[in-house]
Amino acid sequence: MSSVPASLNPAQLEAVHYLGGPCLVLAGAGSGKTRVITHKIARLLEAGYAPGQIAAITFTNKAAQEMRERAKELVGARAAKHLVVSTFHSLGVRMLRADGTRLGLKEKFSIFDSDDVLGLLKEAGASSDNALARRWQWAISGWKNQGLNSEQAEAVAANDDERVAARVMKRYEEKLAAYQAVDFDDLISLPHKLLRQDDEVRAKWQETLRYVLVDEVQDTNTIQYELLKSLVDHPDERRRGLFTAVGDDDQSIYGWRGATIENLKRLSVEYPRLKVIALEQNYRSTGNILRAANGVIAHNPKLFEKKLWSDLGDGEPVRVVECDGEEHEAERAVASIQALRGAGGSVAGGGGVEFKDFAILYRANHQARVFEKALRRANLPYKVSGGQSFFDRAEIRDLCAWLRLLVNNDDDPAFLRAVSTPKRGIGTQTLSSLGEFAGRWKTSLYEALFAESLGTAVPARAIGSLHEFGRYVNDLEYRARHTTGSEDAKALLMGWLKDIGYEQHLHDGEDSEKLAAARWSNVLDFVDWIAKRCGGEIENDGGMTVETEKKSVLDVAQTISVIISLAERGDDQNVITLSTLHAAKGLEWPHVTLAGVNEGLLPFRSDDEDMTPERLEEERRLMYVGITRARTTLLVSTLRRRKKGRDTIQGVPSRFIKEMKLHEVQAKVDPMEKLKALRAAAAERAAQSAVAGSKA
DNA sequence: GCCGCCCGACTTTTT
DNA sequence: GTCGGGCGGC
Numbered sequence: 001m002s003s004v005p006a007s008l009n010p011a012q013l014e015a016v017h018y019l020g021g022p023c024l025v026l027a028g029a030g031s032g033k034t035r036v037i038t039h040k041i042a043r044l045l046e047a048g049y050a051p052g053q054i055a056a057i058t059f060t061n062k063a064a065q066e067m068r069e070r071a072k073e074l075v076g077a078r079a080a081k082h083l084v085v086s087t088f089h090s091l092g093v094r095m096l097r098a099d100g101t102r103l104g105l106k107e108k109f110s111i112f113d114s115d116d117v118l119g120l121l122k123e124a125g126a127s128s129d130n131a132l133a134r135r136w137q138w139a140i141s142g143w144k145n146q147g148l149n150s151e152q153a154e155a156v157a158a159n160d161d162e163r164v165a166a167r168v169m170k171r172y173e174e175k176l177a178a179y180q181a182v183d184f185d186d187l188i189s190l191p192h193k194l195l196r197q198d199d200e201v202r203a204k205w206q207e208t209l210r211y212v213l214v215d216e217v218q219d220t221n222t223i224q225y226e227l228l229k230s231l232v233d234h235p236d237e238r239r240r241g242l243f244t245a246v247g248d249d250d251q252s253i254y255g256w257r258g259a260t261i262e263n264l265k266r267l268s269v270e271y272p273r274l275k276v277i278a279l280e281q282n283y284r285s286t287g288n289i290l291r292a293a294n295g296v297i298a299h300n301p302k303l304f305e306k307k308l309w310s311d312l313g314d315g316e317p318v319r320v321v322e323c324d325g326e327e328h329e330a331e332r333a334v335a336s337i338q339a340l341r342g343a344g345g346s347v348a349g350g351g352g353v354e355f356k357d358f359a360i361l362y363r364a365n366h367q368a369r370v371f372e373k374a375l376r377r378a379n380l381p382y383k384v385s386g387g388q389s390f391f392d393r394a395e396i397r398d399l400c401a402w403l404r405l406l407v408n409n410d411d412d413p414a415f416l417r418a419v420s421t422p423k424r425g426i427g428t429q430t431l432s433s434l435g436e437f438a439g440r441w442k443t444s445l446y447e448a449l450f451a452e453s454l455g456t457a458v459p460a461r462a463i464g465s466l467h468e469f470g471r472y473v474n475d476l477e478y479r480a481r482h483t484t485g486s487e488d489a490k491a492l493l494m495g496w497l498k499d500i501g502y503e504q505h506l507h508d509g510e511d512s513e514k515l516a517a518a519r520w521s522n523v524l525d526f527v528d529w530i531a532k533r534c535g536g537e538i539e540n541d542g543g544m545t546v547e548t549e550k551k552s553v554l555d556v557a558q559t560i561s562v563i564i565s566l567a568e569r570g571d572d573q574n575v576i577t578l579s580t581l582h583a584a585k586g587l588e589w590p591h592v593t594l595a596g597v598n599e600g601l602l603p604f605r606s607d608d609e610d611m612t613p614e615r616l617e618e619e620r621r622l623m624y625v626g627i628t629r630a631r632t633t634l635l636v637s638t639l640r641r642r643k644k645g646r647d648t649i650q651g652v653p654s655r656f657i658k659e660m661k662l663h664e665v666q667a668k669v670d671p672m673e674k675l676k677a678l679r680a681a682a683a684e685r686a687a688q689s690a691v692a693g694s695k696a
Numbered sequence: 697g698c699c700g701c702c703c704g705a706c707t708t709t710t711t
Numbered sequence: 712g713t714c715g716g717g718c719g720g721c
Contacts (some may be wrong), residue, residue, distance in 0.1 A: 059711085060709095060710065060711080061710090061711085087709080087710085087711070089710085089711045090711085092711095093711095112711095113711085114711090130715090130716090131716080133714090183711095184710080184711045187709090187711070188711090253708075254708080254709080254710090256707085256708065256709090257708085257709065257710080292701070332715095348707080363707070363708075364706080364707050364708070365706095366706055366707090366712090366713090369712070466697090580706080580707090580708065580709090581706090582708045582709065583708090585711080599705095604707055604708080605707085606707075618708095623704095624709080644706090645704070645706070646703095646705085647702075694702055
């Protein structure tokens with residue numbers, strides 16, 4: 001959002017300043033939505049609301065966190081601290097913890113996660129069939145999100161399967177009650193029930209939360225909408241409907257999990273005074289990209305008229321390339337990234353194009369694999385977003401820190417994490433002394449460990465522990481270097497975990513045994529994963545005995561540290577993003593590739609389900625979301641042949657490509673020509689800056 | 697009843 | 712390429 005101007009545009013201003021009644025802000029992609037919300041919070045404070053009386057509701061914890069951060073920049077840490085910035089679910093927890101007893105809930109009710117729920121459903125339905133239980137879970141969650149209980153569910157059940165599910169739901173409800181537990185859906189429906197049936201409690205919450213802002217309102221499901229309504233429907237007419245709902249009907253892509261844009265229609269019906277403000281100026285993308293986006297979305301029936309525009313100029317044409325297959329597509333995507341990096345990156349002082357400027361987006365997770373392979377082969381760093389990466393888990397990051405330390409002794413962040421994971425009597429005091437010492441002598445922490453004069457900086461006791469740690473790392477490194485083959489690697493790694501007492505560490509650090517066990521199981525998966533990569537397994541491959549190449553544990557650790565650049569610095573890692581379209585919503589990149597834009601894939605179509613107009617419209621919105629992620633260049637690639645299961649089928653370009661209404665010339669630009677042109681331009685710039693440099 | 701192997705499929709995701 | 716289900720054998 002670097003191109004967003006300092007001041008608000010007229011529509012944004014109007015949205016910020018309208019406080020007197022219900023307000024719907026239709027925030028197009030890249031139109032400065034979060035700015036409007038945070039400025040509106042500031043405006044509300046100015047108008048006399050106390051921070052604690054303003055609630056900003058989001059869908060994910062991440063969004064809530066970001067919102068609080070952004071608000072903090074504007075209104076200061078003090079006010080930001082007291083704002084109620086929360087997800088629907090955590091607001092629900094808060095309400096139930098405070099007043100759940102009114103519903104007969106114990107004060108310390110437990111919250112069942114989806115695994116717990118699955119187990120309970122198997123009990124309730126007397127079945128050990130995972131898939132069946134999952135289908136029940138899906139159906140029951142759907143009903144709950146429409147605000148139905150088991151009785152009502154049975155009434156609406158359309159077939160035998162659903163009737164069975166409804167009966168399982170009844171027993172499930174009883175079991176939950178017996179356990180004094182709630183599931184995730186209850187975190188919305190129970191607070192709603194509470195506010196509906198208990199005037200006193202409702203009055204209390206309405207007194208507390210006087211103004212409500214909702215982000216991504218197009219993603220609300222029926223029961224979430226109802227909960228909001230019961231919060232803002234104050235009996236006093238003057239205080240009725242004091243809310244701002246922010247959303248974009250064109251970016252509603254969660255219909256399959258109960259979200260309904262029906263809610264947007266309901267808003268204008270149920271709040272006749274609703275002020276609707278459209279934010280149409282886009283600060284993100286070039287004209288060409290926006291025209292493509294508008295072209296696609298124009299094929300959907302419109303709830304509210306809205307058309308994005310930008311004053312950033314036409315920019316590069318949107319490119320469409322046809323590929324022979326998935327591998328070819330991945331190669332071309334990689335080539336395009338390298339071309340753009342080559343063009344911008346090597347120019348002296350020319351603010352190069354960085355890895356984090358690129359994203360490759362696709363419809364389904366499994367499409368990532370072939371891109372990962374191509375990127376690895378090209379030695380380009382990447383991360384796969386969407387579904388929290390295995391490698392983002394605390395326990396895996398712990399172990400990766402150790403591996404990184406083995407690979408590179410001078411990796412200080414890795415050292416710090418490893419030395420205190422688990423705690424081994426080396427405290428912060430010792431570490432900061434060590435850090436100071438290392439800083440003074442300009443050495444790494446690990447190197448400082450063995451310095452003769454360390455005794456001048458660190459007490460003798462601590463030196464003992466430090467040396468012990470250093471010797472252990474040294475020894476482990478030696479063994480890792482000389483251990484090859486899966487079997488031995490596994491033994492080495494398990495020995496290491498035992499040495500450092502990692503399993504115990506997990507149990508100590510985690511309140512719940514169950515969670516600790518889950519973490520340990522991740523660790524075991526990780527060990528297997530590494531061990532497997534050490535090779536040496538005798539495989540029987542179609543009558544032929546194949547022995548795979550053996551690698552040392554250290555070699556494997558090395559590739560891990562290269563590929564997964566787990567910067568301790570956080571998420572400012574400079575890597576290419578691979579993401580599903582769903583997970584990409586709300587994000588942006590200068591250079592975006594939309595991959596696999598084929599009929600059957602996007603719009604997605606499963607064999608045993610026919611395509612309703614509604615489903616197609618949601619797929620179209622998904623395409624729209626994908627297009628509008630791009631700031632400066634957009635590459636759309638389609639497959640002439642694509643894999644489906646074991647066999648290869650003919651690929652048909654997605655109808656959405658035609659809908660982008662690209663000019664023929666625009667679509668036919670050969671990527672190699674483009675590459676040459678970009679290189680020529682880069683060379684020219686480089687030559688010019690060289691000339692400029694010699695003059696200076 | 698459990699374990700292991702083989703075959704087939706392979707949306708989207710948060711709390 | 713991997714995961715999970717189903718089937719077959721012990």
